[in-house]
Amino acid sequence: MRIVVLAGGIGGARFLRGLKQAAPDDAVITVIGNTGDDIHLFGLKVCPDLDTVMYTLGGGINEEQGWGRTDETFHVKEELAAYGVGPEWFGLGDRDFATHIVRTQMLAAGYPLSAVTEALCERWKPGVKLIPMSDDRIETHVAVDVDGERKAVHFQEYWVKLRASVDAQAVVPVGAEQAKPAPGVLEAIAEADVILFPPSNPVVSVGTILAVPGIREAIAEAGVPVVGLSPIIGDAPVRGMADKVLAAVGVESNAAAVAEHYGSGLLDGWLVDTVDAGVVERVEAAGIRCRAVPLLMTDPEEGTAAAEMAREALKLAEEVRVA
Amino acid sequence: MRIVVLAGGIGGARFLRGLKQAAPDDAVITVIGNTGDDIHLFGLKVCPDLDTVMYTLGGGINEEQGWGRTDETFHVKEELAAYGVGPEWFGLGDRDFATHIVRTQMLAAGYPLSAVTEALCERWKPGVKLIPMSDDRIETHVAVDVDGERKAVHFQEYWVKLRASVDAQAVVPVGAEQAKPAPGVLEAIAEADVILFPPSNPVVSVGTILAVPGIREAIAEAGVPVVGLSPIIGDAPVRGMADKVLAAVGVESNAAAVAEHYGSGLLDGWLVDTVDAGVVERVEAAGIRCRAVPLLMTDPEEGTAAAEMAREALKLAEEVRVA
Numbered sequence: 001m002r003i004v005v006l007a008g009g010i011g012g013a014r015f016l017r018g019l020k021q022a023a024p025d026d027a028v029i030t031v032i033g034n035t036g037d038d039i040h041l042f043g044l045k046v047c048p049d050l051d052t053v054m055y056t057l058g059g060g061i062n063e064e065q066g067w068g069r070t071d072e073t074f075h076v077k078e079e080l081a082a083y084g085v086g087p088e089w090f091g092l093g094d095r096d097f098a099t100h101i102v103r104t105q106m107l108a109a110g111y112p113l114s115a116v117t118e119a120l121c122e123r124w125k126p127g128v129k130l131i132p133m134s135d136d137r138i139e140t141h142v143a144v145d146v147d148g149e150r151k152a153v154h155f156q157e158y159w160v161k162l163r164a165s166v167d168a169q170a171v172v173p174v175g176a177e178q179a180k181p182a183p184g185v186l187e188a189i190a191e192a193d194v195i196l197f198p199p200s201n202p203v204v205s206v207g208t209i210l211a212v213p214g215i216r217e218a219i220a221e222a223g224v225p226v227v228g229l230s231p232i233i234g235d236a237p238v239r240g241m242a243d244k245v246l247a248a249v250g251v252e253s254n255a256a257a258v259a260e261h262y263g264s265g266l267l268d269g270w271l272v273d274t275v276d277a278g279v280v281e282r283v284e285a286a287g288i289r290c291r292a293v294p295l296l297m298t299d300p301e302e303g304t305a306a307a308e309m310a311r312e313a314l315k316l317a318e319e320v321r322v323a
Numbered sequence: 324m325r326i327v328v329l330a331g332g333i334g335g336a337r338f339l340r341g342l343k344q345a346a347p348d349d350a351v352i353t354v355i356g357n358t359g360d361d362i363h364l365f366g367l368k369v370c371p372d373l374d375t376v377m378y379t380l381g382g383g384i385n386e387e388q389g390w391g392r393t394d395e396t397f398h399v400k401e402e403l404a405a406y407g408v409g410p411e412w413f414g415l416g417d418r419d420f421a422t423h424i425v426r427t428q429m430l431a432a433g434y435p436l437s438a439v440t441e442a443l444c445e446r447w448k449p450g451v452k453l454i455p456m457s458d459d460r461i462e463t464h465v466a467v468d469v470d471g472e473r474k475a476v477h478f479q480e481y482w483v484k485l486r487a488s489v490d491a492q493a494v495v496p497v498g499a500e501q502a503k504p505a506p507g508v509l510e511a512i513a514e515a516d517v518i519l520f521p522p523s524n525p526v527v528s529v530g531t532i533l534a535v536p537g538i539r540e541a542i543a544e545a546g547v548p549v550v551g552l553s554p555i556i557g558d559a560p561v562r563g564m565a566d567k568v569l570a571a572v573g574v575e576s577n578a579a580a581v582a583e584h585y586g587s588g589l590l591d592g593w594l595v596d597t598v599d600a601g602v603v604e605r606v607e608a609a610g611i612r613c614r615a616v617p618l619l620m621t622d623p624e625e626g627t628a629a630a631e632m633a634r635e636a637l638k639l640a641e642e643v644r645v646a
Contacts, residue, residue, distance in 0.1 A: 043428035073396055079421030083446050085428070094417045098402030105366035105408075123406050 001027045003314075004192040005128075008034045008205025009049040010066035011231060011239055013056035014297045015198035018306025020057070020127055022314060029128040030188040032215070034200070035113065036133075036140035036173050036208035039156045041090055042080060044100040045107055048156070049205065050117055050132055051099060058124025060095075063301050066239075069095040089161040114182040131188070133209045136179035140204050142245070143170040155204060164241035168248035171203055176211040181218075189218040194317045196310075197228035197267070199238060199295060202258050203245040210266075220266055225317035227269035228262060229309060230255035233295055234275045256282045264288050269316040271295060271309070289320050324350045326637075327515040328451075331357045331528025332372040333389035334554060334562055336379035337620045338521035341629025343380070343450055345637060352451040353511040355538070357523070358436065359456075359463035359496050359531035362479045364413055365403060367423040368430055371479070372528065373440055373455055374422055381447025383418075386624050389562075392418040412484040437505040454511070456532045459502035463527050465568070466493040478527055487564035491571035494526055499534040504541075512541040517640045519633075520551035520590070522561060522618060525581050526568040533589075543589055548640035550592035551585060552632060553578035556618055557598045579605045587611050592639040594618060594632070612643055 001024050005016060016031060023029060034049045048067065055061040055069060062068045072093035081088050092100070099120060106116040112135035121130055140155035144166045152172070158164060189195065197206050206228075210216040219226060232255045237243055243253035251261045255272040256279035262270075264287030272279055273295035283290035293312045298305050324347050328339060339354060346352060357372045371390065378384040378392060385391045395416035404411050415423070422443060429439040435458035444453055463478035467489045475495070481487060512518065520529050529551075533539040542549060555578045560566055566576035574584045578595040579602035585593075587610030595602055596618040606613035616635045621628050 042424050043431055044424070073398055073417065075396055075417035076399065076421045076424065079418045080425065083421065083425045083443065085425050094396065094398035094420075095402045097417075097420065098399045098406065101365050101367070101399070102403065102406045102408050108366055120406065 002188070002191055002193045003027055003029045003196060004188050004194070005029060005031050005196045005198060006200070006206050006209045007031050007049070007053055007198055008200030009037070009052040011297075012049070012198040012200040012205065013053045013061070014066070014300050014303070014306050015229065015310065016053060016057060016128060017303040018297070018308070019196070019310035021303060021307035022310035030184075030192075031128045031130045032185055032188070032209055033117075033130055033132050034205045034208050036138050036176075036204060037155055038137075038139065039090075039154060041087070041092065041100075042085065044097070044104045046092070046100050047103065047113070047132070050130065051096070053130055054121060054124045054126055057126030057128060058121075060124065066300070068093050072096065087161065090156060112182070114184065129184075129188070131184050132182050133185065133215065134179040134212050135182045136175060138173050138175040138179050138208065138212070140208055141172050141174050142168045142248070143172070145169060159241070164244040168244050171245050171248050173208045173211045176208070177213065179212050181212050181214050186214060186218050189215070189222050192222055192224050194224060194314065195219055195222060195226045196313055196317075197226070197262070199229040199231040201231060201240060201242045201245065202251075202261060203242070203249055207249075216266065225268045225320040226266060227271070227313045227317045227320065228259070228267055229271045229295060229313060230258055230273065230276065232258055233273040238296065255279050259283045259288050259290065260286050268320040269313075271312055271316060289316065289323070291316055325511075325514055325516045326350055326352045326519060327511050327517070328352060328354050328519045328521060329523070329529050329532045330354050330372070330376055330521055331523030332360070332375040334620075335372070335521040335523040335528065336376045336384070337389070337623050337626070337629050338552065338633065339376060339380060339451060340626040341620070341631070342519070342633035344626060344630035345633035353507075353515075354451045354453045355508055355511070355532055356440075356453055356455050357528045357531050359461050359499075359527060360478055361460075361462065362413070362477060364410070364415065365408065367420070367427045369415070369423050370426065370436070370440075370455070373453065374419070376453055377444060377447045377449055380449030380451060381444075383447065389623070391416050395419065410484065413479060435505070437507065452507070452511070454507050455505050456508060456538065457502040457535050458505045459498060461496050461498040461502050461531065461535070463531055464495050464497050465491045465571070466495070468492060482564070487567040491567050494568050494571045496531045496534045499531070500536065502535050504535050504537050509537060509541050512538070512545050515545055515547050517547060517637065518542055518545060518549045519636055519640075520549070520585070522552040522554040524554060524563060524565045524568065525574070525584060526565070526572055530572075539589065548591045548643040549589060550594070550636045550640045550643065551582070551590055552594045552618060552636060553581055553596065553599065555581055556596040561619065578602050582606045582611050582613070583609050591643040592636075594635055594639060612639065612646070614639055
């Protein structure tokens, strides 16, 4: 069974850990990772979502915070601050720095990001094939109004520095229109038996991946079940501040609205949490098969809950397939 | 009193700490730092000698080893090794990495090394004006015979990786011929009241600085006392493997031969250690005033011995001046 997953950061990574447990032994999992969160810091190329997936599946993640490395120190960052070099709001640890140093060096040597990611994964052995959505530079910018003036900030500045404390007026994946899917992305989609959207952010994670020309179309035309899991439980995002960016694209913050946002042209099945059982009918009325199951990844480290969610997603995919 | 010092790494830095104690309160010390040891590692520009001076005078040095940062960890390096990215033989600590990251970022932004060094020193406040010998890239290469074949290796590879275990056949400051002294270097020499050569390596430290076109001539023509301190005590280098590189340039490893190597056209005064009192006559016969005084910097942290050495050097400079 060939499974393709469109993944953002923490939510996607934890779901993937569950999926690795839940999928048949001979399953081949290809992860198309969001790179819209990528940022250049201190002259280094940082890919937060790719790294979160790689570290989580490779056993190097800081479980408590969900991102960054375990057993981490922050001496490089301390020293950069002592030199007056920021930003200080972005938490890069010493071990994490090494990843960015290797990546930057390989990029400077001419390797595309997809080749670099493959090389980094040779160490981490995540058990999935991790491909960045694109080798081209795409940066998600968020338009915000500050002191009566509209300005665009990098997604990381909005998310990490401002903690989404102001409303997002618009979310723009800058560079996406000119970007091409990375080698292997369209091929994996075309050969997939199932395509999954984990409970990642529908705007700045899955949405950004879908904004790369060709990816949305390839998924819609793949002719295989496409099943998603709601990142919204009981009208609130499970993690992060998805409601802020949903509002920016005119989508209500509830499990049904997100499914409708993806649309029946793309999505065949949708899992909502049991507390949202009430929206099942609404989603199905939109032409998307819907089930209510527990969607809280309460035990990230063991991944039992995530594995159960993945099992439900694969089950729903089979229901859709035979329907 | 304006003092100009041509400095390498550990020996130069420790001498400078003593000089700061010994010099008159109104003394202005300009240090022309060797950059021939500079190396690009992991895509970062590393300047070992400049950093050793900066950390030593700024209170950040690892006193025991004489280079690198105090209170250091090595997590970045561990992780780079886990990625299979070397070299592993060069000991870059986490705190040290920050310096190289800031430097590389500023160089990439277009600042010359001299401006970058000035910016880094704003943090460290070394109490001297530290100027790299040149903003141009100069790399000391060492020719060695390995398995019957001659090859050139970077100085750091010879010194740190091979630990000078094979004979140096030649020492070449690659790029020196085309290099220009950094802004401020010739001006400082022209305005100097005294010029000092600390007990740094006469070939790969002081020698490399003198290889930058214009510097040797400016010193010879400055018309002020030029006094050096022997890095060789009792026919052996105090630190490092100076004898290896001296042999490569055809100079015996003893205190007199080094003075003769600099020559009376450049050097006016020379301090040798008391154990080498026997060579004083030979050095003076070469037209260089010579004194035997204790030259072991036995208490690097307090710097009392180094201060006494600096006092002797300044005293010899005055003797030369009135002579």
